[in-house]
Amino acid sequence: MFVGHYAAAFALKGKEKGTSLGMLFIATQFVDILFFPFVLAGIENLNFVKGFTSVNNFNMDYYPFTHGLLGSVIWAALFYLLYLFVFAKDKTNKKRIAFIMALAVLSHWFTDLIVHTPDLPIISGEPKFGxxxxxxxxxxxxxxxxxxxxxxxxxxxxxxxxxxxGKYAALIFVLFLLVVNYLNLYVLPANDDIKALTFSALLSYFLVALIAHFVDKKRV
Known part of the structure; x- marks a missing residue:
């Protein structure tokens, strides 16, 4: 899943105005931001199998540190602590902001559950879900x-x-995301070069987060 993760970012920003939509975009994709570098470093595995699914060639047989449910909980807890003691420490509602950011990180596992083949572990190994x-x-x-x-x-x-x-920025942004997702699914060729894929994935995650930040500045 790609743009579907950002549904949680929009919803959580609507729930807590003290959060940053741009940072929520980062949080909802945080485990994927870690995943691709982890694959390059040999910590987790991504094998390309032609036709593995209709959407991509990703056979992800080992990635417990980023996509295990326990791993996701740990990364969410890290976000909670960072916001509680660093990023939101001077805000009166810092505990709520920290909790919302943690939920954003954790949401990734549950939205991935919808689309993934059964490859999402609870800890590591079986059982796996999707x-x-x-x-x-x-x-x-x-x-x-x-x-x-x-x-x-x-x-x-x-x-x-x-x-x-500001009346139309968010709507235009979402239409842009949907067009990008359509191109990704139906038009662009499969990218099975892990270095190129890592670069393009990280660039897209941070670019859309930056756009989200500026879109959010037009609304209160």
């Missing part, structure tokens, strides 16, 4: 689109534009 929507390209695209739009609607309901651009 509902397998990656085996159907249309259902993958549709599920991500529905999640993202629902998250956007909640965000728009809970925030207010402070400029004319």
């Amino acid at each position: 509902f397998g929507l990656w085996n159907n390209k249309f259902l993958t695209f549709a599920s991500e689109a529905v999640l993202l739009i629902l998250g956007l609607f909640y965000y728009l309901k809970r925030t207010k534009a402070i400029s004319n651009f």
Whole structure:
């Protein structure tokens, strides 16, 4: 899953105004931001098997540190502590902000559960879970689109534009994300070069987070 993860970022920003939408975009993708460098370092495994699913060639047989449920909980706890004692330490609602950021990190495992083949472990090894929507390209695209739009609607309901651009910026941004996801699923060729894939993935994660930050500045 790619853009569907950002549904949680929009929804959680709508729930807690003290958070940063840009940082929530980072948090919801944090385990993937770690995953690709971990693969390059040989800590976790990503094998490319042509036609492994309808969506991609990813056979991820070992990645407990980033995509195990226990690993996700640990990374979420790290975010909680960082926000409680560093990033939000001077805010009166620092505990709530820290909790929201932790939820954003943890949300990744549960949204991945929808699309992944059964490869998501609780700790490491069996049992592994995944509902397998990656085996159907249309259902993958549709599920991500529905999640993202629902998250956007909640965000728009809970925030207010402070400029004319702010009325439409978030909607335009989400349409952009959906177009990117369509191109990724239906147009662009598969990228089975792990170095190139790591670079493009990290660039996209940080770029959309930066855009989200500026979009959010147009609403209160």
